[in-house]
Amino acid sequence: MIPDRYENGRIYQFNFPTLIRFGCGVWREIAPFLKEEGLSRVLLVTDPIVGELEFFHRIRDSIESTGIASVVWKDIHKNPVKSDVLRGRQAYVDGECEGIVGVGGGAALDVARAVALAVHHTRDLFDYDDLKGGERFVTEPIPPFYTVPTTAGTGSEVGRSAIISEDETHRKRILFSPRLMARRVFADPTLTYDLPPGPTAATGMDALTHNMEAFLARNFHPICDGVALEGMALIVENIRTAVEEPRNEKARALMLLGSMMGAIAFQKGLGVVHSLSHPLSTLVDMHHGLANAINLPVGMGFNRTYCTEKFDRMAQRLGLPSGEHIPDFLRSLNASIGIPPSLGDTGVPEKLIPALVDLAVQDFAHPNNPVPVSREDFERLYAQAFGMR
Numbered sequence: 388m389i390p391d392r393y394e395n396g397r398i399y400q401f402n403f404p405t406l407i408r409f410g411c412g413v414w415r416e417i418a419p420f421l422k423e424e425g426l427s428r429v430l431l432v433t434d435p436i437v438g439e440l441e442f443f444h445r446i447r448d449s450i451e452s453t454g455i456a457s458v459v460w461k462d463i464h465k466n467p468v469k470s471d472v473l474r475g476r477q478a479y480v481d482g483e484c485e486g487i488v489g490v491g492g493g494a495a496l497d498v499a500r501a502v503a504l505a506v507h508h509t510r511d512l513f514d515y516d517d518l519k520g521g522e523r524f525v526t527e528p529i530p531p532f533y534t535v536p537t538t539a540g541t542g543s544e545v546g547r548s549a550i551i552s553e554d555e556t557h558r559k560r561i562l563f564s565p566r567l568m569a570r571r572v573f574a575d576p577t578l579t580y581d582l583p584p585g586p587t588a589a590t591g592m593d594a595l596t597h598n599m600e601a602f603l604a605r606n607f608h609p610i611c612d613g614v615a616l617e618g619m620a621l622i623v624e625n626i627r628t629a630v631e632e633p634r635n636e637k638a639r640a641l642m643l644l645g646s647m648m649g650a651i652a653f654q655k656g657l658g659v660v661h662s663l664s665h666p667l668s669t670l671v672d673m674h675h676g677l678a679n680a681i682n683l684p685v686g687m688g689f690n691r692t693y694c695t696e697k698f699d700r701m702a703q704r705l706g707l708p709s710g711e712h713i714p715d716f717l718r719s720l721n722a723s724i725g726i727p728p729s730l731g732d733t734g735v736p737e738k739l740i741p742a743l744v745d746l747a748v749q750d751f752a753h754p755n756n757p758v759p760v761s762r763e764d765f766e767r768l769y770a771q772a773f774g775m776r
């Protein structure tokens with residue numbers, strides 16, 4: 388009989404939607420696979436922190452030991468901007484690269500994906516903005532593109548979009564095309580061992596938010612609903628252990644899987660929580676996962692009364708008596724992993740609320756929320772998230 392639980396030391400392969408090699412040690416497969424792909428020069432896209440970690444050097448050394456030359460591009464912002472992508476593209480062109488390997492969290496993987504788009508697509512980068520119908524311009528070849536996640540959060544490794552901000556306004560834009568999926572994902576839980584407790588908690592809560600918002604999103608997509616329901620349980624069951632025991636293989640492995648499931652599921656859509664969070668990155672450069680963690684109980688409290696059946700299904704899977712308990716459960720989960728209880732506790736001034744509301748109303752995520760969200764709703768929800776009422 389095939390076991391239905393995670394087994395330590397085992398390497399798994401999944402094909403929905405991207406070919407995912409999953410398990411401890413799959414980083415060793417990267418170099419021989421690139422060789423098999425016939426590449427002789429690659430661009431490694433990462434961020435300034437991961438670019439200094441030992442495992443990154445190990446991956447690069449193993450690639451170079453096969454005779455493949457590499458160029459590293461790591462000069463990117465934590466909420467990446469257009470110029471990060473354009474300079475990364477220049478590094479690709481100057482280095483005469485033939486493929487792109489993204490190694491990192493959501494920021495690095497989104498920049499890597501956007502560079503893959505920009506290599507042969509020479510219009511202004513934001514002409515490809517999905518909300519302006521930019522996908523129709525994605526007609527040229529895309530270089531081979533591979534992803535190696537080092538956080539269990541955004542799940543960008545299995546995604547087909549890149550969120551890149553404008554340099555001047557920090558407004559987020561989405562570049563999207565099914566052609567931007569990675570050719571192969573190397574998801575190795577050991578690469579998340581170096582992530583400190585704070586970012587582990589914040590990125591993990593981002594993954595939980597993806598699963599919950601995708602499950603509730605308006606679109607009809609039972610496949611994603613099933614993935615999301617199981618994904619949220621994996622995160623809830625393992626996030627505390629991952630925060631407290633960074634080298635716990637099983638917790639790290641199931642968190643990584645839960646985050647990929649969240650990103651697979653959110654092709655269905657997201658909701659009000661992401662629309663509350665995006666403006667906080669835009670205006671005060673807040674970490675996306677931290678913003679979602681604080682806004683999640685507030686957003687779920689807003690949605691709960693409108694979709695009781697779905698909340699009861701989530702509660703059942705999470706081992707709670709009923710859907711009514713979910714917002715309080717999320718507050719205590721946050722407290723147990725060191726997430727501040729309110730936006731006010733992170734140092735963001737309340738006087739920013741009107742500007743946050745203006746941006747939230749325009750955000751791309753909330754049209755998929757199960758309940759319409761008005762300007763007045765956003766004002767009330769931010770007041771709650773700031774701990775004002």
Ligand SMILES: [Fe+2]
Pocket residue numbers: 541593596597661675679
């Ligand atoms: Fe997110």
